[in-house]
Amino acid sequence: MKFGKRLKQQIEESLPAWRDKFLSYKELKKxxxxxxxxxxxxxxxxxNAEAEFVHLLNNEIDKFNVFFMEQEEDFIIRHKELQQRIKxxxxxxxxxxxxxxxxxxxxxxxxxxxxxxNFHGEMVLLVNYSNINYTGLAxxxxxxxxxxxxxxxxxxxxxxxxxPFFITDLVxxxxxxxxxxxxxxxxxEQEDEEEIVKEQREAITVAGKxxxxxxxxxxxxxxxxxxxxxxxxxxxxPPMDLPDSDLIHSFQLNSPIPIV
Amino acid sequence: xxxxxxxxxxxxxxxxxxxxxxxxxxxSSLSIxxxxxxxxxxxxxxxxxxxxxxxxxxxxxxxxxxxPTNNGSLADTASLPLSQSSSSLLPQPTIPSCCNKExxxxxxxxxxxxxxxxxxxxxxxxxxxxxxxxNELLVDNVTNLEPKMACQVAKPxxxxxxxxxxxxxxxxxxxxxxxxxxxxxxxxxKPRMRWTPExxxxxxxAVNQLGGSERATPKGVLKLMKVDGLTIxxxxxxxxxxxxxxxxxESSEGSSEKKLTSMEEISSLDLKxxxxxxxxxxxQMEVQKRLHEQLEIQRNLQLRIExxxxxxxxxxxxxKSGLDKLKVSSSNPENPAATSDATKEAPTKxxxxxxxxxxxxxxxxxxxxxKSMLERSSREMGGEDMATEAxxxxxxxxxxxxxxxxxxxxxxRIKE
Numbered sequence: 051m052k053f054g055k056r057l058k059q060q061i062e063e064s065l066p067a068w069r070d071k072f073l074s075y076k077e078l079k080k081x082x083x084x085x086x087x088x089x090x091x092x093x094x095x096x097x098n099a100e101a102e103f104v105h106l107l108n109n110e111i112d113k114f115n116v117f118f119m120e121q122e123e124d125f126i127i128r129h130k131e132l133q134q135r136i137k138x139x140x141x142x143x144x145x146x147x148x149x150x151x152x153x154x155x156x157x158x159x160x161x162x163x164x165x166x167x168n169f170h171g172e173m174v175l176l177v178n179y180s181n182i183n184y185t186g187l188a189x190x191x192x193x194x195x196x197x198x199x200x201x202x203x204x205x206x207x208x209x210x211x212x213x214p215f216f217i218t219d220l221v222x223x224x225x226x227x228x229x230x231x232x233x234x235x236x237x238x239e240q241e242d243e244e245e246i247v248k249e250q251r252e253a254i255t256v257a258g259k260x261x262x263x264x265x266x267x268x269x270x271x272x273x274x275x276x277x278x279x280x281x282x283x284x285x286x287x288p289p290m291d292l293p294d295s296d297l298i299h300s301f302q303l304n305s306p307i308p309i310v
Numbered sequence: 311x312x313x314x315x316x317x318x319x320x321x322x323x324x325x326x327x328x329x330x331x332x333x334x335x336x337x338s339s340l341s342i343x344x345x346x347x348x349x350x351x352x353x354x355x356x357x358x359x360x361x362x363x364x365x366x367x368x369x370x371x372x373x374x375x376x377x378p379t380n381n382g383s384l385a386d387t388a389s390l391p392l393s394q395s396s397s398s399l400l401p402q403p404t405i406p407s408c409c410n411k412e413x414x415x416x417x418x419x420x421x422x423x424x425x426x427x428x429x430x431x432x433x434x435x436x437x438x439x440x441x442x443x444x445n446e447l448l449v450d451n452v453t454n455l456e457p458k459m460a461c462q463v464a465k466p467x468x469x470x471x472x473x474x475x476x477x478x479x480x481x482x483x484x485x486x487x488x489x490x491x492x493x494x495x496x497x498x499x500k501p502r503m504r505w506t507p508e509x510x511x512x513x514x515x516a517v518n519q520l521g522g523s524e525r526a527t528p529k530g531v532l533k534l535m536k537v538d539g540l541t542i543x544x545x546x547x548x549x550x551x552x553x554x555x556x557x558x559x560e561s562s563e564g565s566s567e568k569k570l571t572s573m574e575e576i577s578s579l580d581l582k583x584x585x586x587x588x589x590x591x592x593x594q595m596e597v598q599k600r601l602h603e604q605l606e607i608q609r610n611l612q613l614r615i616e617x618x619x620x621x622x623x624x625x626x627x628x629x630k631s632g633l634d635k636l637k638v639s640s641s642n643p644e645n646p647a648a649t650s651d652a653t654k655e656a657p658t659k660x661x662x663x664x665x666x667x668x669x670x671x672x673x674x675x676x677x678x679x680x681k682s683m684l685e686r687s688s689r690e691m692g693g694e695d696m697a698t699e700a701x702x703x704x705x706x707x708x709x710x711x712x713x714x715x716x717x718x719x720x721x722x723r724i725k726e
Contacts, residue, residue, distance in 0.1 A: 115502070116502060119502055119503075119504055119505075122504070122505070123505045123548065123551065124551060124555075126505050126506070126507055126510050127510065127548075127551055127552055127555045128555055129507070130507070130510060130511075130514065131555050131556060160587070163588075163591060164587075164591060167591045167594050167595050167598070170595065170598055171594065171598045174598045174601050174602045174605070177602060177605050178601060178605055181605050181608060181609060184612065185612075188612070204619055204620070204623055207616055207619075208616065208620060211613065211616060214504060218609070220506065220507075222602070222606065224507075225602055229595075229599065232595065238592075261594075261598075262594045262597065262598075265594070265597050265598050265601050266597055268601055269597065269600060269601045269604065272601075272604060272605075272608070276608075287608060287611055287612065287615075288611070290604060290608075292600070292604065293600070294596075294600060298597065298600070
């Protein structure tokens with residue numbers, strides 16, 4: 051139940067367009083309960099139920115794959131465009147450009163900076179999307195095996211590991227490239243950075259349903275999910291080691307649902 | 311070129327899930343009114359077997375004359391791939407796609423061109439009045455093609471033959487109904503292509519050669535790119551995305567809704583703490599980096615856990631086969647001492663074993679035999695390897711979790 055609640059929270063706090071792309075964890079759990087309660091029926095029925103369960107899981111996986119690859123495609127395009135845009139701005143309004151103008155340059159660069167950060171955030175949220183759905187699948191499979199005595203989990207999860215939505219390497223690479231771009235185009239002075247980190251200790255309120263809010267929510271959720279459960283076993287993830295955890299916890303997400 | 315490896319990864323991934331069809335991880339979706347969807351959904355069980363056989367025989371003849379034009383090729387291709395999928399057809403939730411007759415442009419993105427390059431060539435030769443050709447096609451063949459479209463779309467979501475049964479329980483039905491509405495709006499009904507930056511580079515090159523994103527045509531770009539397996543549909547949709555990204559650079563970084571809220575959040579940060587926008591962005595970036603870092607760590611852990619599970623499973627199966635040979639020997643009751651030793655040595659086996667135990671518990675001594683065999687042999691055989699492997703994983707887990715008690719304490723304080 052804990053994961054289900056966490057997942058629901060994450061979904062509610064995710065970008066609106068993404069909300070129906072997550073795992074239908076609750077429904078699948080219901081199905082597992084149903085299947086296990088009808089355990090007394092013949093072998094035939096049981097195999098049938100398993101087939102149906104697998105079929106639904108596959109549908110979910112298709113959903114993830116399609117969404118993920120669509121987003122990934124968008125990210126590839128936007129990444130390239132961002133680089134072009136930066137180049138254009140530097141070449142036009144930069145100090146060595148065709149129409150050097152410090153005001154314009156600063157202005158455009160500020161916009162670009164914001165866009166890079168949000169772009170970076172969106173990509174990270176996609177990786178998070180992939181991960182949370184994987185986690186959900188692993189959990190539901192574990193439930194299934196536990197309740198029905200089946201051996202579905204191990205082989206099925208191996209297949210999941212090969213799915214496009216789980217292979218997030220490209221998006222991660224784009225994320226890192228974004229970080230490099232920001233460091234190159236907006237270099238940070240060392241002293242500034244330390245100062246800023248200290249400033250960040252103040253509590254602030256994060257409003258709106260923006261990317262920042264979602265990121266914080268995702269991090270906190272992840273930590274909660276891994277806090278250790280009653281069914282902690284050797285296939286479970288250990289509790290999370292989150293540096294700056296107190297900083298992140300200090301972001302009070304003002305939503306009606308408390309993140310407990 | 312990157313296209314092939316990307317496609318093959320996708321294909322092999324798909325085939326792992328059973329007969330997901332050549333197109334790989336694909337769901338359906340052309341936009342379709344939901345009432346229409348229900349209608350089709352009901353129809354499917356009856357007609358699923360029929361179209362492919364019938365169409366196969368009639369189609370080629372009916373369209374033999376139309377082959378030189380592009381109308382025929384489209385329909386033919388639509389029918390042919392179904393032969394592969396007829397055995398695995400099934401009424402299933404993510405069907406949403408029947409053709410939206412009004413929107414001819416988005417029709418017929420179904421056909422699996424990956425296997426029929428000759429049809430793709432014919433498409434390439436046609437001019438950009440393709441959409442009007444599709445319109446004609448729709449009018450002619452709509453009744454025949456519609457069920458096939460839905461059927462073909464059903465293809466990727468099927469796996470096991472047993473699925474041709476209907477599950478009677480009502481709550482499962484509700485789950486099935488939930489899915490169509492969600493996937494109806496997003497997944498395109500065409501073979502999904504996994505784009506890479508290199509592929510995109512080639513795309514941009516081709517577009518630039520053709521005079522820019524507005525002037526370039528999908529057909530032209532496809533020809534220039536010369537990538538195997540790339541279809542005009544892939545190019546078309548990619549071009550559309552590309553155009554959107556270029557001509558609305560502000561909103562390409564997110565929907566206008568998102569843009570507003572990120573501005574909103576930055577100004578709210580600004581007001582609250584007097585932080586400049588720069589600092590706010592820096593903070594946001596830090597948090598995002600943190601999340602990404604954690605995600606990578608988590609993913610690696612998950613991979614390792616499953617890897618180990620697989621390894622243990624393999625070991626267990628080896629033992630099972632070895633067990634058969636030894637079946638003649640006595641069925642000793644499980645030795646408690648051996649069990650505890652084994653548990654200490656390879657603790658990660660316990661969960662696997664317990665699930666195996668549940669499964670195998672047929673009341674004979676074979677289970678116990680298997681376990682003790684596994685324990686003994688693991689000690690001899692891979693015992694050391696497995697122990698170190700298990701040890702490594704445990705160490706990683708321990709490292710990751712060492713700060714957690716403190717964090718938990720802090721968290722409870724803050725929450726007050």
